[in-house]
Amino acid sequence: xxxxxxxxxxxxxxxxxxxxxxxxxxxxxxxxxxxxxLGGNGxxxxxxxxxxxxxxxxxxGEIILHGKRVDIHSPKDAIRLRIGMVHQQxxxxxxxxxxxxxxxxxxxxxxxxxxxxxxxxxxRELSARFGLDVDPQALIEDLPMGVRQKVEILKALYRGVxxxxxxxxxxxxxPQEVDGLFQSLRVMVKEGMSIxxxxxxxxxxxxxxxxxxxxxxxxxxxTLKREESSEEAFVRGMVGEELDLQSSVVFSQGGLEESxxxxxxxxxxxxxxxxxxxxxxxxxxKGITFEIREGEIxxxxxxxxxxxxxxxxxxxxxxxxxxxxxxxxxxxxxHKPTSDLLESGISYIPEDxxxxxxxxKASVAQNLxxxxxxxxxxxxxxxxxxxxxxxxxxxxxxxxxxxxxGPTDTGANLSGxxxxxxxxxxxxxxxxxxxxxxxxxxxxxxxxxxxxxxxLLQNKKNGMATLLISENLDELLLLCNRIAVMYRGEVVGxxxxxxxxxxxxxxxxxxxxxxx
Amino acid sequence: MFVxxxxxxxxxxxxxxxxxxxxxxxxxxxxxxxxxxxxxxGLMGFNVLKAYETIxxxxxxxxxxxxxxxxKFVPLMLQALAFTIPLSTGKFNxxxxxxxxxxxxxxxxVGILFADLPGYILLPLVFxxxxxxxxxxxLIPAWLLYKFNINExxxxxxxxxVSFQLIDFIASEVWKDPVAGHPTTVPIGEGGWLxxxxxxxxxxxxxxxxxxxxxxxxxxTNRTTSGYEMVVTGANPRASKxxxxxVRKMFMLSLVIAGALAGLAGVIEVSGYQHRLIKDFQSNFxxxxxxxxxxxxxxxxxxxxxxxxxxxxxxxxxxMQRTMSIPVEMAYIVxxxxxxxxxxxxxxxxxxx
Numbered sequence: 030x031x032x033x034x035x036x037x038x039x040x041x042x043x044x045x046x047x048x049x050x051x052x053x054x055x056x057x058x059x060x061x062x063x064x065x066x067l068g069g070n071g072x073x074x075x076x077x078x079x080x081x082x083x084x085x086x087x088x089x090g091e092i093i094l095h096g097k098r099v100d101i102h103s104p105k106d107a108i109r110l111r112i113g114m115v116h117q118q119x120x121x122x123x124x125x126x127x128x129x130x131x132x133x134x135x136x137x138x139x140x141x142x143x144x145x146x147x148x149x150x151x152x153r154e155l156s157a158r159f160g161l162d163v164d165p166q167a168l169i170e171d172l173p174m175g176v177r178q179k180v181e182i183l184k185a186l187y188r189g190v191x192x193x194x195x196x197x198x199x200x201x202x203x204p205q206e207v208d209g210l211f212q213s214l215r216v217m218v219k220e221g222m223s224i225x226x227x228x229x230x231x232x233x234x235x236x237x238x239x240x241x242x243x244x245x246x247x248x249x250x251x252t253l254k255r256e257e258s259s260e261e262a263f264v265r266g267m268v269g270e271e272l273d274l275q276s277s278v279v280f281s282q283g284g285l286e287e288s289x290x291x292x293x294x295x296x297x298x299x300x301x302x303x304x305x306x307x308x309x310x311x312x313x314x315k316g317i318t319f320e321i322r323e324g325e326i327x328x329x330x331x332x333x334x335x336x337x338x339x340x341x342x343x344x345x346x347x348x349x350x351x352x353x354x355x356x357x358x359x360x361x362x363x364h365k366p367t368s369d370l371l372e373s374g375i376s377y378i379p380e381d382x383x384x385x386x387x388x389x390k391a392s393v394a395q396n397l398x399x400x401x402x403x404x405x406x407x408x409x410x411x412x413x414x415x416x417x418x419x420x421x422x423x424x425x426x427x428x429x430x431x432x433x434x435g436p437t438d439t440g441a442n443l444s445g446x447x448x449x450x451x452x453x454x455x456x457x458x459x460x461x462x463x464x465x466x467x468x469x470x471x472x473x474x475x476x477x478x479x480x481x482x483x484x485l486l487q488n489k490k491n492g493m494a495t496l497l498i499s500e501n502l503d504e505l506l507l508l509c510n511r512i513a514v515m516y517r518g519e520v521v522g523x524x525x526x527x528x529x530x531x532x533x534x535x536x537x538x539x540x541x542x543x544x545x
Numbered sequence: 546m547f548v549x550x551x552x553x554x555x556x557x558x559x560x561x562x563x564x565x566x567x568x569x570x571x572x573x574x575x576x577x578x579x580x581x582x583x584x585x586x587g588l589m590g591f592n593v594l595k596a597y598e599t600i601x602x603x604x605x606x607x608x609x610x611x612x613x614x615x616x617k618f619v620p621l622m623l624q625a626l627a628f629t630i631p632l633s634t635g636k637f638n639x640x641x642x643x644x645x646x647x648x649x650x651x652x653x654x655v656g657i658l659f660a661d662l663p664g665y666i667l668l669p670l671v672f673x674x675x676x677x678x679x680x681x682x683x684l685i686p687a688w689l690l691y692k693f694n695i696n697e698x699x700x701x702x703x704x705x706x707v708s709f710q711l712i713d714f715i716a717s718e719v720w721k722d723p724v725a726g727h728p729t730t731v732p733i734g735e736g737g738w739l740x741x742x743x744x745x746x747x748x749x750x751x752x753x754x755x756x757x758x759x760x761x762x763x764x765x766t767n768r769t770t771s772g773y774e775m776v777v778t779g780a781n782p783r784a785s786k787x788x789x790x791x792v793r794k795m796f797m798l799s800l801v802i803a804g805a806l807a808g809l810a811g812v813i814e815v816s817g818y819q820h821r822l823i824k825d826f827q828s829n830f831x832x833x834x835x836x837x838x839x840x841x842x843x844x845x846x847x848x849x850x851x852x853x854x855x856x857x858x859x860x861x862x863x864x865m866q867r868t869m870s871i872p873v874e875m876a877y878i879v880x881x882x883x884x885x886x887x888x889x890x891x892x893x894x895x896x897x898x
Contacts, residue, residue: 345787347787367787367789368790371788371789377787377788379787384781385784385787386784386787386788387784388780388781388785389780390781391776395773395776395777395780399785399788402773402774402777408770411770411771412770413768413770413772413773434559
């Protein structure tokens with residue numbers, strides 16, 4: 030590392046409406062370092078880097094690159110200044126090959142004939158050099174998420190960036206793929222690049238980063254070298270003083286075993302050879318068989334889009350199973366309408382909250398009763414009890430710390446994290462027998478995640494069954510009695526808590542069957 | 546606790562600001578529309594101030610003006626609701642015209658066939674028949690949408706054309722009044738006439754029905770479980786489906802209710818005003834209803850107020866034509882400009898964010 034930093038961001042301020050996302054943030058990136066940008070959701074990490082990449086304009090503050098002040102108005106400017114960014118959502122054309130995606134948007138020499146032989150050579154060279162093993166001729170749609178991310182990194186490398194920003198790069202990777210990514214990052218740094226690594230996962234930054242900056246509520250909290258710091262210090266930095274670490278579920282170190290292990294006897298949910306076909310007759314999920322008992326948290330692991338959402342929707346009756354049988358307390362519910370299932374005690378937290386669980390044009394109170402609106406006390410003889418609804422809404426807003434002007438505020442005024450809070454609090458607002466929760470903590474800050482976990486454990490104690498579908502492996506390992514791993518619509522295997530092992534699950538997530 | 550106390554303190558000022566924030570763009574839009582039209586009227590060489598005065602105050606100057614305004618108000622408001630109720634589920638009913646015609650046909654048919662029945666039997670029958678006929682005219686596109694996913698905009702518009710032929714056939718073939726020059730049926734039985742509220746100038750009691758409907762619709766959408774499902778369906782159909790609402794049924798229900806309301810507008814015209822079925826009696830109420838619904842931004846509570854204002858403009862505009870020979874089309878220009886400016890104010894609001 031040299032003393033002269035490659036990049037300095039000074040006094041960056043940015044607000045969206047009345048909401049200040051960044052309040053006077055400073056950030057320094059040294060040459061040849063991997064700099065972790067750590068913080069809970071809503072801390073401002075991604076906003077800060079989006080400003081650097083030209084997606085947002087800062088309200089004030091300056092960016093100094095190689096000692097010179099620069100103005101970055103668009104991603105085009107950023108790439109010209111050799112800054113690249115890999116977003117959480119990949120921007121790729123699925124029906125194109127890897128190579129076509131990589132060169133898309135650059136000026137290729139012979140663009141009328143589009144002879145890409147030379148480009149292909151260059152891409153192969155890059156992937157060999159950085160250990161990003163990708164076939165340039167493969168179609169994007171055939172590739173698993175882990176490889177698609179390598180493509181995204183290759184895109185940046187092909188454009189010759191010297192600063193690479195990675196936004197939560199490990200979200201959809203198996204533990205093996207995470208290790209591979211970290212090795213590639215090390216090679217890049219050795220070759221002279223500098224990397225910003227945005228994450229909310231503490232263990233990841235500790236294992237790969239040279240320096241770590243913590244943001245909280247749009248403010249700098251600290252910047253430390255890895256070797257100078259302890260895990261404890263970062264935890265404090267991320268969550269502030271408000272969270273009691275002793276009683277926290279998120280940061281508990283194995284102290285949960287006792288409460289997690291106990292499981293009741295009665296079977297709540299039972300799936301028997303459940304299959305779902307799409308309109309063309311291709312199976313989206315097949316041969317799904319498992320049961321969940323009272324007081325059990327049953328996890329479903331897997332890379333996104335391997336049939337998890339379809340599994341949830343089959344259980345909820347949103348897409349009735351094509352064959353097989355779903356039972357709730359022994360009663361067949363395979364073809365019952367969703368409204369009956371909700372009434373008989375199933376709660377649902379959908380994966381895509383904004384699309385599947387939220388009403389931007391309705392009020393917060395109307396949002397908070399969706400699905401329970403036919404039940405007492407909200408509805409009596411076909412009429413809505415507005416007082417009961419408003420009171421319930423006020424209670425949930427304060428319990429779950431939903432930031433809104435009040436129950437009559439329009440849903441569209443809520444931020445992403447608060448939308449998630451609405452959907453989660455609604456699912457917990459009524460006693461139920463079975464909770465189907467799909468990525469329930471996505472977009473939540475740490476105290477809220479902790480709150481959700483403790484609610485899950487409390488419900489478990491009360492004998493409720495939970496189907497916890499999550500892409501966050503740490504979450505599943507922390508809370509689940511058993512974990513099923515899904516791959517291409519099938520359950521590859523089910524592991525007991527006694528046999529939970531991260532790398533084993535990782536192998537299963539990439540489709541390797543085990544005898545266990 | 547903190548949230549609640551703050552809520553109480555700020556409640557009044559928030560409410561006041563909310564109302565101001567909603568009304569202000571309308572005021573500005575109306576003023577701007579009048580200014581623009583005033584400019585045109587002035588350039589055409591008319592007295593602008595006198596034109597304004599005529600257009601705004603004709604409705605209130607004479608008892609006749611008030612009655613004319615109320616008579617216009619009833620079908621306008623019903624047509625607007627027939628548009629905004631499906632709109633609240635995200636569906637577009639452009640068939641209010643056909644539904645009104647068919648409602649009128651239903652009312653006239655019963656009124657003519659059973660002309661000798663006493664009022665206490667015939668009047669409810671006339672209303673029932675008309676409302677039912679309108680509802681059926683709404684049910685057809687609703688069912689096509691439910692069963693075959695056929696776009697309701699197309700099917701409602703096309704059914705309008707069917708209804709034009711239907712009324713022509715009925716008024717010039719089936720129950721033709723031989724004396725009338727224009728296709729018109731013979732009168733319905735006197736038992737089917739809507740009682741008068743005021744004798745001179747004649748004002749029928751349809752206005753009371755219309756206001757009851759407006760209140761009923763407000764209660765339905767805001768206080769009932771079914772109304773909640775309807776509003777929620779429009780807010781996000783996908784999420785509504787995920788949380789157990791049969792959204793396609795709600796689409797269907799909203800279109801049937803709309804048909805019934807437009808049908809009621811037809812009944813009131815026949816039973817209260819003309820006492821016979823006259824071809825083209827539906828006037829341009831559909832288009833004005835759409836404009837009212839859009840100016841009200843689909844808000845059922847705002848519809849009656851906007852409809853009343855448009856009724857004033859309509860009455861004022863025809864007076865303006867009579868007394869000053871300024872073309873009545875000026876009123877349409879004002880209405881269209883108000884709509885444009887209201888829509889524009891939305892864009893301005895979004896920009897300012």
